[in-house]
Amino acid sequence: MAALVSLPGVAESVDAMRKAVDRAYGHRVMRRRSHEVTSEAALRGARGSAALAGADWALEEVRRRTDFSGDPEARTVGAALRLTAEAGQLLSVWRQSPLRVLARLHLVAAGSAAEGASVGRPRLAGESVDEPLIEAPLPSADEVAGRLDGLNRLIIAGSSAPALVTAAVVHGELLALRPFGSDNGLVARAAERIVLIGSGLDPKSICPAEVGHAEQGRTAYRAAFEGYLAGTSEGMASWIAHCGRAVELGVRESTAVCEALQRGAA
DSSP: OGGGGGSTTHHHHHHHHHHHHHHHHTSTTHHHHHHHHHHHHHHHHHHHHHHHTTOOOOHHHHHHOOOOOSSHHHHHHHHHHHHHHHHTTOHHHHHHOHHHHHHHHHHHHHGGGOOSTTTTSOOOTTOOOBOTTOOSOOOOHHHHHHHHHHHHHHHHHOOSSOHHHHHHHHHHHHHHHOOSSBOHHHHHHHHHHHHHHHTTSSTTOOOOHHHHHHHHOHHHHHHHHHHHHHOOHHHHHHHHHHHHHHHHHHHHHHHHHHHHHHHTOO
C-alpha cells in the first residue's frame, strides 16, 4: 500500500486532508466540548452512510426517530446508527483480527433481523447478495475468502502508508468483494471509519467521511469506485482522492458544528 502514495495526486490528497483534520482539532471548542462534536459527527456520519445505501433521510428525522424496525429505509438508518456506535468499541480487536471485526459489524448491521447461518460470516458459493448501489460483478466465494485473508494479513502486519490510503483500500476492497449477504456498503464505510480512528488521524472521531461520501453523491461514489475496480494507477488515485475529499467534507461539517456550539446555537 505504501507504493500507492507515489501515484499522481495521492500525496497532495493526503496532505490536504491532514491539514483539514488538524484545523478541526485546533478549534477552540474542541478543548472542552469535544464529546459533543463526536456525538454529532457520529449522528451525521450514520445519516450519510444510510443515504448512500438508499435511505436518504433528513438529519432531524434521524435525530427524532427512536424506532427503526419498520420499513426497509428505517432498518437501514438503524443499521447505520448501530454501526457508527459500535465502530469505536472495536479498535483493539481490529489490530489483531480484522475478520472478527467485520463479522461483528455485519451482525450489528443485521440487528434483530440477524437470523440464519449466513449472518456474520462471508458468503458461500451460490449465496446471493443484496447490494443495489454497487452493480459490479460479484467475485466468487473462493476469491472472497482469499482476498479477505490477504486483507486481514495486510492490516495485522501494518504499513507505512498514510491512514487515508489504508482506509481507502479497506473501503474499496470490501465494496469490491461484498463478502456478506447484505449491508456491505454500510460495513465498508464503518471499516473505513475504524481505520481513520485507529490510525490516530481522527482519534476522537470528529471527521465523518460518510458525510463527505454522501455529499459528493451516489453517482460520484460509484464512478470513483469503478476506478478502484479497474486497478489502474489513475483509477486507484481517483478513488483515494475521492475518499480524501470525503474526509475533508466531513471535517467541514464538524467545523460547522463547532462554530454553532461556540455561538450557543447548538
